[in-house]
Amino acid sequence: MSTPRLSVILITHNEVGNIAACLASVAFADEWIVVDSGSVDGTVEVARRMGATVVVTRDWPGFGEQKNRALALATGTFVFSIDADERVTPALAASIQQVLASDTADAGYELSRLSNFCGQWMRHGDWYPDRVLRLFKRGGGHFSSDQVHERLIVEGRIGRLSGELEHHSMPTLEGALDKLNRYSSGRAADKVAEGDRGGLGRALSHGVWAFVRCYILHRGFLDGQLGFVLAVYVAENTYYRYLKMGLLAQPR
DSSP states (O other): OOOSEEEEEEEEEEEEHHHHHHHHHHTTTTTEEEESSSSSSSSSHHHHTTTOEEOSSSSSHHHHHHHHHHHHHHHHHHEEOOOTTTTOOOHHHHHHHHHOOOOOOOOEEEEEEEEEEEEEEOOOGGGGGGGEEEEEEEEEEEEEOOOSSEEEESSOOEEEEEEEEEEEEEESSSHHHHHHHHHHHHHHHHHHHHOOOOOOOHHHHHHHHHHIIIIIITGGGGHHHHHHHHHHHHHHHHHHHHHHHHHOOOOO
């Protein structure tokens, strides 16, 4: 039996509304590895029905370490990391397949991610072009141990894929605000563990700068009304992250 050329890895938790479309968009892969953290909504059953190998875990070590668990199960020459709320477009799929057919592939490849915020594709501001590293040679990369906003670390030359990865991230403002709270807490814990410091002053200055960068410098205003909303959202995320960092560093 020949070695799989491409392994797709993803982690899930209650993603029954996303998992089928996600896996369908990478149907060209040779194997699909799903590490699930105790879903109760049918995610596991749908993934298995679509041909994925599914491993269920009961603990939660954070996004980075959970993705490393999925990576350890992959057997392909190349690995593509995807989230359940993402979709590989036909143009991106063709670009990936071109790399797989090449004998001179780079160590890893980044791509542009196009994100949907409250029903609108955001083509300006901090969210576009959102360069993310996702395709790499197995054995040449791993994920950082961050609780949130984990990074894929690859040694060697990084190429770039054409086409876009669609990110169906935040269909509603309520969901976006819930994610803001959870992710700012996780990121604050990571930054404090790295020795960074927060506090009210840094929260205010970094929050204001985040808004200016997103809305003005990165031309978020071209996305209309939701461009302004997104800039405020980015600023709030930054503000609360630094504020929580200050609170975490206080003596108990």
